[in-house]
Amino acid sequence: MSRLFTLKAGSLALIAALAVIATPSQAVQDRQDQDPDAPKELKNSPELIREIVDLLVKVQKKGAWPYKGVIGQPIGMEVGGTSIAASAMLHCVYGNKAVAKDNEEARGAISAALDYVLKALQEPKMAVSVVEAYDVRVWGQMGAIEFLCHAKRYKACGEREQDVDDAIKKLVDILVTEQLKDGGWNYATRRSHAPFCTAYVVQGLLYAQGLGYKIPNKVFINARKAIESSRYNDTLGYAYGGKAGAKDNGTVLPGSISRTVSGESTLMLLGTGDMDKIRKSIEYFHKYWANIEKYRGMGGTHRAPYGVAPYYFYYGHRYCAQAIQHLPAEERAAERTKLEEKLLREKIRNKNGLWNDREWDICQGFGTGMTLAVFLGENQPMPPRWVPEKEDDEDADK
Numbered sequence: 001m002s003r004l005f006t007l008k009a010g011s012l013a014l015i016a017a018l019a020v021i022a023t024p025s026q027a028v029q030d031r032q033d034q035d036p037d038a039p040k041e042l043k044n045s046p047e048l049i050r051e052i053v054d055l056l057v058k059v060q061k062k063g064a065w066p067y068k069g070v071i072g073q074p075i076g077m078e079v080g081g082t083s084i085a086a087s088a089m090l091h092c093v094y095g096n097k098a099v100a101k102d103n104e105e106a107r108g109a110i111s112a113a114l115d116y117v118l119k120a121l122q123e124p125k126m127a128v129s130v131v132e133a134y135d136v137r138v139w140g141q142m143g144a145i146e147f148l149c150h151a152k153r154y155k156a157c158g159e160r161e162q163d164v165d166d167a168i169k170k171l172v173d174i175l176v177t178e179q180l181k182d183g184g185w186n187y188a189t190r191r192s193h194a195p196f197c198t199a200y201v202v203q204g205l206l207y208a209q210g211l212g213y214k215i216p217n218k219v220f221i222n223a224r225k226a227i228e229s230s231r232y233n234d235t236l237g238y239a240y241g242g243k244a245g246a247k248d249n250g251t252v253l254p255g256s257i258s259r260t261v262s263g264e265s266t267l268m269l270l271g272t273g274d275m276d277k278i279r280k281s282i283e284y285f286h287k288y289w290a291n292i293e294k295y296r297g298m299g300g301t302h303r304a305p306y307g308v309a310p311y312y313f314y315y316g317h318r319y320c321a322q323a324i325q326h327l328p329a330e331e332r333a334a335e336r337t338k339l340e341e342k343l344l345r346e347k348i349r350n351k352n353g354l355w356n357d358r359e360w361d362i363c364q365g366f367g368t369g370m371t372l373a374v375f376l377g378e379n380q381p382m383p384p385r386w387v388p389e390k391e392d393d394e395d396a397d398k
Helices: 002-022 024-035 045-059 075-093 103-122 139-153 158-178 195-210 217-229 255-271 275-287 287-294 312-324 331-343 361-379
Strands: none
Touching: 024 361, 045 075, 045 103, 045 255, 045 361, 075 139, 075 361, 103 139, 103 158, 103 275, 139 158, 139 195, 158 195, 195 255, 195 312, 217 255, 255 287, 255 312, 275 312, 275 361, 287 312, 312 331, 312 361, 331 361
16 A cells, blocks of 8 residues: 555656646746736747847848938947947857857958948047037947957957057047046037946946056046936936936836946946945836837837937846846846846847847847847956056046
8 A cells, every 4th residue: 555655646746747847837927927928938048149140140231230310320320330239249259158159151240340340430420529519429439449349359350450459549539538527428419428328438448448448547437426426316217318306206217227227237337336226227127118118119219208219228128137247146047037038029029030129120230239138148248347547546527
């Protein structure tokens, strides 16, 4: 009798085990119950990344991943869009534990992008400018410095290493000169900074400093002050531009989550960040995600109620992925899974397998380059933390 009971118990245990294998995990089922749009399963990231790389190669045009805005296709946008896609490709093909390292077509596409960016940086409209104007050249400059730094670090420059070195030095000088009086950067005006823009520029300069390029301490000190000045301390909302008001009152944060994750992540790199704020910024990104998703692919920009431009949708995912990398290692996987689920929804990913938050197909290199940061996970390099130069910098505000 005892032996029979043991056999029955063993059989029941086997049946239970097979049932677990044959059905989705309870966690997946719970997520689907809560959110019917969530994907039923997530693709294996290396397989997915190789697929994305192949698709990006196919949509490259004459060395560029072009970009278009409501003002047309200025070269600043073209260089920015190309640099974002090419940077992501570098991490996939040349990066640590690269998943597409044997893809010769991808290497050729990266090389063509490098040629394109180096040539485009010689254009007059990519030169330094401190003229008050709506001028998107800074998008190209900050994208290019990050791309070129990655190309140099991965030794992917070929015979153009000196050209890359010269271009990085020039871009450092340009961005330092273009820094606004309030310590940040902006593409729309020189009257006050835009946190979106300032965070991106700071991180490009940190990559350059990490490679040994000298950048005055005051550049980072004043940029940090600019970012902090835009934060609503009662909610972690961030002003679209300039300084935050006295209180958010719940009207800013719901539409500012892309600014919040990029701002808080950058402050961690600059030495004044806070792990609790990092966790909250990630939590708020998920909580208010639908508020920025509604602007994805919408014509025009800055529509009510939150005034979020559509091109900050995938930008937000990139910096949310970066914020996750600040977390303790044991917390990251669960947070990445939530982010991946959002990007793999049928209504979010294009039918051709890429991502695009604008109404024009030409912009899909930008959106896809931003989203790759999520799927790369630990293989997406973090900008180095700021290390103050040894200099007398008491008058940083002057």
